[in-house]
Amino acid sequence: MQEIEEKSSRSELRAIVREQLRLLLEDRNWEGVKTLLLPVQPVDIAEAIDGLPKAMQLTAFRLLSKAEAVEVYEHLSTDIQQSLIEEFRDSELLEIVNSMAPDDRAGLFDELPPRLVRRVLAQLSPEERKATSQLLGYQAGTAGRLMTPEYIALRYNLTIKEASDRIRQLARDREVSYYVYVVDEQRRLMGVASLRDVLLADLDQFLGDIINPDVVFAQTDTDQEEVARSIQRYDLVALPVVDRDHTLVGVVTVDDAIDILQKEATEDIYIMGAVRSEGESYFQSNLATITRKRIPWLFILLITNALTILVMSNFEAVLDEVVALAFFTPLLIDAGGNVGAQSSTVVIRGLSTEELKYKKPLWVIIRESMTGGLLGILLGVVVIGMVFVFLGQIEIGLTVGISLLCITIIAATAGAGLPFLFHSFGLDPALMSSPFITTIVDILGIWIYLSTAKLLLGL
Amino acid sequence: MQEIEEKSSRSELRAIVREQLRLLLEDRNWEGVKTLLLPVQPVDIAEAIDGLPKAMQLTAFRLLSKAEAVEVYEHLSTDIQQSLIEEFRDSELLEIVNSMAPDDRAGLFDELPPRLVRRVLAQLSPEERKATSQLLGYQAGTAGRLMTPEYIALRYNLTIKEASDRIRQLARDREVSYYVYVVDEQRRLMGVASLRDVLLADLDQFLGDIINPDVVFAQTDTDQEEVARSIQRYDLVALPVVDRDHTLVGVVTVDDAIDILQKEATEDIYIMGAVRSEGESYFQSNLATITRKRIPWLFILLITNALTILVMSNFEAVLDEVVALAFFTPLLIDAGGNVGAQSSTVVIRGLSTEELKYKKPLWVIIRESMTGGLLGILLGVVVIGMVFVFLGQIEIGLTVGISLLCITIIAATAGAGLPFLFHSFGLDPALMSSPFITTIVDILGIWIYLSTAKLLLGL
Known part of the structure; x- marks a missing residue:
C-alpha cells in the first residue's frame, strides 16, 4: 500500500480501491475486502461504496469494523444512508446512529423521511436523544443547528x-x-x-x-x-x-x-447560471426535478421577451423598409447580455465575499457604467467597420455602433446596480442573475436600435 | 467594549471601530487610538487601516504595539503593504518582515516589485532569509510555496x-x-x-x-x-x-x-461571467485593466456574430417576405443562451467540486439533452400560443416552437458537452463559458429557424 501511495497520487489510489472493491465483492472474497479497506480513509471508503451497485452496498458496509462503520456512514450520500437505514437490523441502527456526532445526526434527520426519523429516535439512548432534540430545536441554517456539543x-x-x-x-x-x-x-x-x-x-x-x-x-x-x-x-x-x-x-x-x-459558492454560481438551487445534489435529482428547477427563469424570460416582440412589431414598417436591420439584433442582444453579465458577476461575487461590503454602491455603479462605455466604444468602432464590409452602408453601421454604445452602458449600469438594489431589500443579490438583466437590456436595446435607425435612415 | 459586543453583531462593531479610528486620528488623540484598538482583532484593525485616507495609514500603523503590528501587517491589502514598506525606516522593516511567518513573507514577495524585495531580503536574518528563499524556490500555486516550515x-x-x-x-x-x-x-x-x-x-x-x-x-x-x-x-x-x-x-x-x-470559486464565477481573472482583486484595479480583462470574450463574440449575420443575410429574401419573423429572433437567442448557461453551469461546477469526477460524461450529456428537450417542449407550447395571440398565424407559431425545441436541445447538449471536452484536453472547463455557447447556439439556431420558416411557410 505504502508503495502504491508513494508512486501515484491519492486520487489514482482511490480509483484503484473502487475498482478492486467491486471485483472482490463479485468474487465474494470477504477477507480480501477487509484487507483492501483496512488502510483506506473513511471518506474514500464511503466514495467507493457510493459507486457500487445497490445490491452490493449493504454487504460492503457490513464488512467494515464497528468503529469504521460509523465514520464511513457519515460520509455516504443521503440516498444511500437512507436505503441502508431501511435495511439495518435494530441493533445495527442503534450502533451506528448512537455513535454519530450529534450535529451529523441532526443533519441526517433533516434529510430522512419522518417515519425513519421516528424509528431512529426510538433507538437512541436518552442522553443522545436529548442532544439531538436540542440541535433540532434550532432553525436549519443557523449556528445552533450546525454546532457540536463536543468541546472542552x-x-x-x-x-x-x-x-x-x-x-x-x-x-x-x-x-x-x-x-x-x-x-x-x-x-x-x-x-x-x-x-x-x-x-x-x-x-x-x-x-x-x-x-x-x-x-x-x-x-x-x-x-x-x-x-x-x-x-x-x-x-x-x-x-x-x-x-x-x-x-x-x-x-x-x-x-x-x-x-x-463551498455550498454557498455553488448556490451563487447556480443562481447566476439561472438554475434554482435547493441544497440537494443536482446529480442525484431526477429529470422532473431538474426541469422544475430551471423552468422558472425561462418563463420569466418568455414574458419579458413578449415585450421585446411588442417593441419590434411597433417598428414593423422600419424593418420592412430595411430588412438588413434585423441581421444585427442578435449581435446587440448578445453584447448587452454579456456586458451585463460581466458587471453583475463582479458585483454579486464582491457582495458575497464581503469584499464590497464597505465600498459605496454609487462609486461601483459609476465605475461599471464607465467600463461599459469604454467597452462600447471599442466594440462600436469594430462593428461600424464590420457592417460597412457587409453592406457597404455607413448609416446602418452608425446606427448599430451608436446603439451598441448605449446598450453596453445600460447593461453595465443595470448589471452593477440591480444586485445592490436586491441586496438593500435583503434579497439574495445573485437572484439578480443574467437572464433578468439580459431581458431588461433587450427591451431597451431594441427600442434604442430601431429608434436610432428610424432617425438616421430617415424612415 | 464587552457591552457593545454583546448587544451588536461583530460586523456592526467593526463599523464602529472604523468610524472611531478616523475621528481619533483627525483629533490627533494617539492615546485614544491605542485604547480603541487594544481589544480589536488584528484582521479588523487591518480592515480599519485599509479604509483610512493614505496620509493616516502610516500614523495609525505606528501606534500599534510591536507584536500586533506584525499580525496587522499580514492582513493589510497588498497595495497598502507596499506603500508602508516604502515609508518604513530600516529598523521597522526588519522588525515586521523578520517576524512574519515564512509563507506569508513569500506571498508578500510575490506581490512586491523586485527593488523592494531586494531591500527587504537584505534586512532579513540569515536564517529567515534561507527559509524564505526555500519557499520562493517552489513554483507559485504549489504546496511548496504555500506551506509553512513551522510545525512539530x-x-x-x-x-x-x-x-x-x-x-x-x-x-x-x-x-x-x-x-x-x-x-x-x-x-x-x-x-x-x-x-x-x-x-x-x-x-x-x-x-x-x-x-x-x-x-x-x-x-x-x-x-x-x-x-x-x-x-x-x-x-x-x-x-x-x-x-x-x-x-x-x-x-x-x-x-x-x-x-x-474561495479564490478558485471566484475565478470560476468570473470566467463563467465572461470576465478574465488574474488573481488580483478587481476592486483595486483601474478602468483600463478592467476593460482589458473583459474585452477578449466580447471580441470573440463579435467574430462569431459575424457568422450569424452571414446566415441571416443568406435568408434575406425570407425575412423580406415575412418581416414578422425577425420579431422572434431575440426570444430564440435568449432561450438558447439561458438553457446553454444552465447546463454548462451545473457541469462546470460539478467538475470543479469533483462531484462529477466519476460520472460518465456521456451519461451527463444525455441527461442534459433530455432536460433541454423537456424545457423546449414546455416553452414551445407557450410560445406557439404567444405567437398566435400576436399574429393570429399558426404557421409562424409552429416555426418558432419547433425551432425553440431544436435550439434548447442543442444548447443543453453543447452546454454540457463542451466543458467535458475542454476538461479532457486539460483546459479549465470554465473557459467554456456562456458567451461561447451562446454564439455557437446563435448560428445554428438562426439557421434552423429561418430554414424551418422557409419550409413551413413555403417561401
Whole structure:
C-alpha cells in the first residue's frame, strides 16, 4: 500500500480501491475486502461504496469494523444512508446512529423521511436523544443547528495543573479541538485559551489568568454563512456558540465552515447560471426535478421577451423598409447580455465575499457604467467597420455602433446596480442573475436600435 | 467594549471601530487610538487601516504595539503593504518582515516589485532569509510555496514523556498545530499523531506505537487546489508536505485552504461571467485593466456574430417576405443562451467540486439533452400560443416552437458537452463559458429557424 501511495497520487489510489472493491465483492472474497479497506480513509471508503451497485452496498458496509462503520456512514450520500437505514437490523441502527456526532445526526434527520426519523429516535439512548432534540430545536441554517456539543469548557478558577488533568480526562470520550473555552459558574463564556497556552503556562497559574477575553463567538441564531465567514476571517479552527444569556452551548468547527462556504459558492454560481438551487445534489435529482428547477427563469424570460416582440412589431414598417436591420439584433442582444453579465458577476461575487461590503454602491455603479462605455466604444468602432464590409452602408453601421454604445452602458449600469438594489431589500443579490438583466437590456436595446435607425435612415 | 459586543453583531462593531479610528486620528488623540484598538482583532484593525485616507495609514500603523503590528501587517491589502514598506525606516522593516511567518513573507514577495524585495531580503536574518528563499524556490500555486516550515515533527523513538517535554519546548517559539508529525532518522514522514493521542498515551509508550501511518500528505509540487481539496475532503486542520525523498518539509494549514477554495470559486464565477481573472482583486484595479480583462470574450463574440449575420443575410429574401419573423429572433437567442448557461453551469461546477469526477460524461450529456428537450417542449407550447395571440398565424407559431425545441436541445447538449471536452484536453472547463455557447447556439439556431420558416411557410 505504502508503495502504491508513494508512486501515484491519492486520487489514482482511490480509483484503484473502487475498482478492486467491486471485483472482490463479485468474487465474494470477504477477507480480501477487509484487507483492501483496512488502510483506506473513511471518506474514500464511503466514495467507493457510493459507486457500487445497490445490491452490493449493504454487504460492503457490513464488512467494515464497528468503529469504521460509523465514520464511513457519515460520509455516504443521503440516498444511500437512507436505503441502508431501511435495511439495518435494530441493533445495527442503534450502533451506528448512537455513535454519530450529534450535529451529523441532526443533519441526517433533516434529510430522512419522518417515519425513519421516528424509528431512529426510538433507538437512541436518552442522553443522545436529548442532544439531538436540542440541535433540532434550532432553525436549519443557523449556528445552533450546525454546532457540536463536543468541546472542552473549563472553569476560570481551575489551576493549569487541574485543567491539564481535566483535559486529559475529557479527551477520553470526545474529540479535542485546539481550543479550551473558559467559562464562569453559570457556564457563561469568558474567554478562550489554546492548548499551546495551557502547555506553556506554569502549573500553579489559574486558567483565568491566561485566557484571551476577546473571543470571537456566534449566537445560536446567527446565520451559518456568517459563522463560516467569521471562521475564515479570523483564521479559526472552531468558533464557540452562545445562547441569549451568553452561556456556551456548542462550537462550530472549521470543516463545517469549509463545506458551507463551498455550498454557498455553488448556490451563487447556480443562481447566476439561472438554475434554482435547493441544497440537494443536482446529480442525484431526477429529470422532473431538474426541469422544475430551471423552468422558472425561462418563463420569466418568455414574458419579458413578449415585450421585446411588442417593441419590434411597433417598428414593423422600419424593418420592412430595411430588412438588413434585423441581421444585427442578435449581435446587440448578445453584447448587452454579456456586458451585463460581466458587471453583475463582479458585483454579486464582491457582495458575497464581503469584499464590497464597505465600498459605496454609487462609486461601483459609476465605475461599471464607465467600463461599459469604454467597452462600447471599442466594440462600436469594430462593428461600424464590420457592417460597412457587409453592406457597404455607413448609416446602418452608425446606427448599430451608436446603439451598441448605449446598450453596453445600460447593461453595465443595470448589471452593477440591480444586485445592490436586491441586496438593500435583503434579497439574495445573485437572484439578480443574467437572464433578468439580459431581458431588461433587450427591451431597451431594441427600442434604442430601431429608434436610432428610424432617425438616421430617415424612415 | 464587552457591552457593545454583546448587544451588536461583530460586523456592526467593526463599523464602529472604523468610524472611531478616523475621528481619533483627525483629533490627533494617539492615546485614544491605542485604547480603541487594544481589544480589536488584528484582521479588523487591518480592515480599519485599509479604509483610512493614505496620509493616516502610516500614523495609525505606528501606534500599534510591536507584536500586533506584525499580525496587522499580514492582513493589510497588498497595495497598502507596499506603500508602508516604502515609508518604513530600516529598523521597522526588519522588525515586521523578520517576524512574519515564512509563507506569508513569500506571498508578500510575490506581490512586491523586485527593488523592494531586494531591500527587504537584505534586512532579513540569515536564517529567515534561507527559509524564505526555500519557499520562493517552489513554483507559485504549489504546496511548496504555500506551506509553512513551522510545525512539530518528532522522532518515532521518543517516549511520550520525552515527546511531551519536546512539544512544550517547541511551543515557545512557534505556532502549534493540532498534529504531531512523526519522522524517522532521515526526517522521512512515518505517520501522524494528534495532541489528543499524545495526551491519552502512557508516558513510557513510544511515539512510534501511537501513530497513524496512513497519513494524507502532498508533494511540494502538488497543485494548491488539490491540496485544499484534500484538506476539505479529509476534514484536516493541516496537511504535511514532503519532497521527492518523502522527507517532511512543511505543512499547509486549513486557513490557507479556505482562502484557496474561495479564490478558485471566484475565478470560476468570473470566467463563467465572461470576465478574465488574474488573481488580483478587481476592486483595486483601474478602468483600463478592467476593460482589458473583459474585452477578449466580447471580441470573440463579435467574430462569431459575424457568422450569424452571414446566415441571416443568406435568408434575406425570407425575412423580406415575412418581416414578422425577425420579431422572434431575440426570444430564440435568449432561450438558447439561458438553457446553454444552465447546463454548462451545473457541469462546470460539478467538475470543479469533483462531484462529477466519476460520472460518465456521456451519461451527463444525455441527461442534459433530455432536460433541454423537456424545457423546449414546455416553452414551445407557450410560445406557439404567444405567437398566435400576436399574429393570429399558426404557421409562424409552429416555426418558432419547433425551432425553440431544436435550439434548447442543442444548447443543453453543447452546454454540457463542451466543458467535458475542454476538461479532457486539460483546459479549465470554465473557459467554456456562456458567451461561447451562446454564439455557437446563435448560428445554428438562426439557421434552423429561418430554414424551418422557409419550409413551413413555403417561401
